[in-house]
Amino acid sequence: MPLTVLSDSDVRNLLHGLTRDEVLDLQESLADALHCYSTSTEEDNNGCGSSYQPLRTSLKRCDGQTTLFMPASSNDGLGVKIVTLAEPNSSSEPTSSSPKTETSSKSRSSIDEKSISSLSSLQISSRSSQTSASTPASASEPPTLSEESRTTPKGTLTLLDGNGAARGFLNAEEITAFRTALASTMLFKKRHNVHDLVVFGAGKQAYWHIRLALILRGEEIHHLTIINRTYETAVRLLQTLFSTAPSSDSDPSSEQPSQPPLHRPKIQIITPSAHEYPRHLKSAIRSSGIIFCTTPSLTPLFPASYLTNPEGRRKGRYVAAIGSYKPHMIELHPDILRQNVKPNHTHMHFHRHAAEGGAVVVDSVEACLKEAGEVVQAGLRAREVVELGELIMLGREADRRRSEENARENERRRRRSRSRSRSRSRSRSMAGLEGGEGLDEGRVELAATGGGGGTKMGKWVKGLMGRVKEMEHDAVDDVVDPSVGSSLSDWLQKGNVIYKSVGLGLMDVVVGHQLVRLADRKGVGVVIPSF
Numbered sequence: 001m002p003l004t005v006l007s008d009s010d011v012r013n014l015l016h017g018l019t020r021d022e023v024l025d026l027q028e029s030l031a032d033a034l035h036c037y038s039t040s041t042e043e044d045n046n047g048c049g050s051s052y053q054p055l056r057t058s059l060k061r062c063d064g065q066t067t068l069f070m071p072a073s074s075n076d077g078l079g080v081k082i083v084t085l086a087e088p089n090s091s092s093e094p095t096s097s098s099p100k101t102e103t104s105s106k107s108r109s110s111i112d113e114k115s116i117s118s119l120s121s122l123q124i125s126s127r128s129s130q131t132s133a134s135t136p137a138s139a140s141e142p143p144t145l146s147e148e149s150r151t152t153p154k155g156t157l158t159l160l161d162g163n164g165a166a167r168g169f170l171n172a173e174e175i176t177a178f179r180t181a182l183a184s185t186m187l188f189k190k191r192h193n194v195h196d197l198v199v200f201g202a203g204k205q206a207y208w209h210i211r212l213a214l215i216l217r218g219e220e221i222h223h224l225t226i227i228n229r230t231y232e233t234a235v236r237l238l239q240t241l242f243s244t245a246p247s248s249d250s251d252p253s254s255e256q257p258s259q260p261p262l263h264r265p266k267i268q269i270i271t272p273s274a275h276e277y278p279r280h281l282k283s284a285i286r287s288s289g290i291i292f293c294t295t296p297s298l299t300p301l302f303p304a305s306y307l308t309n310p311e312g313r314r315k316g317r318y319v320a321a322i323g324s325y326k327p328h329m330i331e332l333h334p335d336i337l338r339q340n341v342k343p344n345h346t347h348m349h350f351h352r353h354a355a356e357g358g359a360v361v362v363d364s365v366e367a368c369l370k371e372a373g374e375v376v377q378a379g380l381r382a383r384e385v386v387e388l389g390e391l392i393m394l395g396r397e398a399d400r401r402r403s404e405e406n407a408r409e410n411e412r413r414r415r416r417s418r419s420r421s422r423s424r425s426r427s428r429s430m431a432g433l434e435g436g437e438g439l440d441e442g443r444v445e446l447a448a449t450g451g452g453g454g455t456k457m458g459k460w461v462k463g464l465m466g467r468v469k470e471m472e473h474d475a476v477d478d479v480v481d482p483s484v485g486s487s488l489s490d491w492l493q494k495g496n497v498i499y500k501s502v503g504l505g506l507m508d509v510v511v512g513h514q515l516v517r518l519a520d521r522k523g524v525g526v527v528i529p530s531f
Contacts, residue, residue: 038389072505079509083155205294304333
C-alpha cells in the first residue's frame with residue numbers, strides 16, 4: 001500500500017485548485033458521512049456510524065495550549081488527527097461590550113477613517129501593494145495566511161486503510177478550516193437570501209467560509225462585511241482571497257480546468273476602533289442574511305438584542321458559529337439560542353417574525369452538549385438540538401424518491417380518461433418535482449417530510465416539522481410571516497437557523513481520504529510506494 005505525504009503547501013495547492021464541481025463532490029462525500037453518523041445503527045454496520053466514533057481526548061499543557069486527539073472511522077478506513085490550539089486571549093476578537101482601542105488620540109482618527117472601507121478602496125490598496133502584501137512569498141506556493149493569529153490549529157492527520165495499513169500523512173492546518181467550512185456551507189447553499197454576508201474574524205476559518213461561499217453562490221452575494229479586531233489582518237485576507245494563482249510547480253501538461261475568478265461583492269471592513277462602532281455593528285447584523293462566526297472568542301461578538309427583539313426577528317438568517325470549542329468560549333449570546341428553541345406562544349407577541357424551528361443545528365449532539373460554549377451556557381437540552389446529518393438527504397435518495405413519485409404518477413395517468421385531468425396532474429407533478437424541497441445540482445438536499453432516512457432521522461424531522469407547523473396553525477394576524485411557510489424545508493431555507501459546530505474527527509478522515517485520492521490523481525505530494 002503506497003503512503004501519500006502532503007505538506008501544508010501540497011494541501012493548499014489541492015484546495016485552491018478545486019473546481020466548483022469538485023467542491024460539490026467533496027461536500028457530497030461529507031454529507032454522506034454525516035448522514036450515516038446521525039442515522040445509522042450498529043445493525044447497519046456502517047463505518048461512519050456514531051457507534052464507531054470515539055470522543056476526542058483533550059490534553060491541557062502547562063504552557064496553556066490544548067492538544068486534541070481525534071480518532072475516527074469511515075467507510076474508507078481509519079484516521080486520527082492530532083492538533084494543537086493556543087488558548088485565546090480574552091481581547092483577541094471584537095466583542096459587544098468593550099471594543100479594544102490600541103491607538104493614541106493623535107492616531108485614532110486615521111484608524112477610524114479606514115476602519116470602514118469600500119470595495120473600490122480595497123482594490124486600490126491591493127493593487128498598490130502588489131509586490132508586497134498581496135503577493136505570496138513564493139511563486140511556487142498558493143497564498144497563505146501565515147501571519148494570522150497564533151490560535152490557528154496546527155497538527156497532522158494520519159490515515160489508514162480498512163486493514164490498518166498507512167494510506168496518508170497530511171498537514172492538518174488547512175484541512176481543519178476547509179472541512180469546517182465545507183460542513184457550514186451545506187445549509188448555506190440552500191438559503192434563499194445570501195445577498196448580505198457578515199463574517200467575524202479574518203483567519204483561516206473566515207477565509208475558507210468566504211471562499212466556499214463565493215464558489216457556491218457567487219454573484220448572488222452582493223455585500224461582504226468582515227468584522228475583525230485589526231484592519232490590516234482583514235485586508236490581508238482579502239488580498240489573499242482575490243490573488244490566488246495556480247502554483248508554478250504544477251504539471252503544465254496536465255489538463256486542469258481553468259479556474260474562473262472569484263466574484264467580488266461590495267466589501268466593507270469594520271473594526272472596534274471605528275467611530276460609532278456599535279452603530280456600524282448593529283447595522284451590519286440587521287442587514288445580514290448570513291452570519292459566519294469564526295473566532296475563539298470568550299465573550300459574545302454582539303448583543304443578543306440585535307437578533308432577539310422584534311426588529312431583529314423580522315428577517316430570517318442563517319448563523320454558523322464554529323469558532324468556540326470549549327464550554328467557556330462563546331461567540332453568540334446564550335439568549336439568541338434560547339430564543340431560537342423557545343416554544344411558540346402566539347398570545348405573547350403580535351410581531352411579524354421569521355420562522356424558528358425549535359432547535360439549534362449541530363454537527364454532533366453529544367459533543368456540542370459537552371463542549372460548545374453557546375449550547376452549554378444557554379442550558380439547551382438534547383431535544384433542543386438536532387444534528388446536521390439528520391436534516392440532509394443524498395442525491396441518490398432524492399433520485400429514488402423522484403422515481404417512485406414518477407411511477408405513481410404514471411399509474412394515475414393511465415387510470416384517468418379525461419385529457420383535462422391528465423394535464424392538471426402533469427402540472428402538479430412538475431411543480432412538485434422541480435419547485436423546491438431543497439433540490440439543486442449539489443447532490444445534497446434537505447430532508448422534506450421525514451422520508452429518506454433512518455428511524456432516528458424520522459423522529460427528529462417529524463418533531464421539528466410539528467413545532468414549525470404549530471407556528472402557522474396557532475398564528476393570528478401577522479404573528480408569522482406567511483411567506484415563510486410551515487415546512488421543515490422552508491424553515492431551513494428562509495427561517496432563523498443557527499448551526500453550531502465543534503468539529504468531528506470523522507470530517508477530517510472523510511475529507512482527508514478524498515484529498516489523498518485527488519493528490520494521487522493530480523500527482524501532488526510525495527508517494528512512498530511500499531511503506
